[in-house]
Amino acid sequence: MPHRIEIDDEVYAELERHVQGFEQPNDVLRRLLLRGAGSQAAVVAPSRKGKLLPLIQAELVAAGDVLVHERKRKGDKFEAVVTQQGWLDIGGRPYQAPSPALGDLVGSQIDGWRNWTHVKSGKTLRELRTEAGF
Template identity: 45%
Template sequence: MRIIEVDEEVFSYLQSRSEPLVDTPNDVLRRELLGKTGEAVSRATGRRDGSLTPLIEAGLVSAGDTLQHHQSRLKRTHTATVTADGWIEIPDGRAFPQPSPALKAQTGSSINGWGQYTHVPSGRRLQELREEAATHQP
């Protein structure tokens, strides 16, 4: 491990490219300079694969599939779309690498997106699909 110093401008750039509480400066530099983090990085978007990627790779979910959460008490239904790199895109155009922050952006409340989003084509919860995808791992 080597220690390097960076000026404020470079550090600000690193912060703008990081996911808070997840990435270290080294993670950002590795992704930006080498295009790898131990996770795949999409050439099209330049962002790391989202958490739905294993479901896509297992053939359980496809890019363009709809996710849905219905708030019965409020009589509201929220939809989102799975992207090719495993992210969740909500109708206002924002995209999230994890289901829970996506659902929070839609509902305003912290909700377990894995347990509450339904994959519309299969009618199954994301958590169920995640568990099935985990059994397909080598």
């Protein structure tokens, strides 16, 4: 059962400063306080499902699979790992959806469904999503 706490404006502003992607304050606290606690549950709130979960349920993607995006002209290669709850983990930073994850890496808005490639299948997330029928 969740507990409620009161925090002042200064502490809340600091929480907001540490938000990554679409995190909620609880996600920020979980990430900062439970960093390195040894389980993925310490990184991502288990009650919130990631956008890749339907691909896991369709057995097109599995937890631990790697996603890549390459910018060949710039020589950049970015990687993310799929978690059990369908999130993307980038160096311990959790992202619920592919586009905000990739956007943070490249520094601008980008369609993560179109630009992340699933290493095992060689297909984009968009292709896998179409294959799954959603």
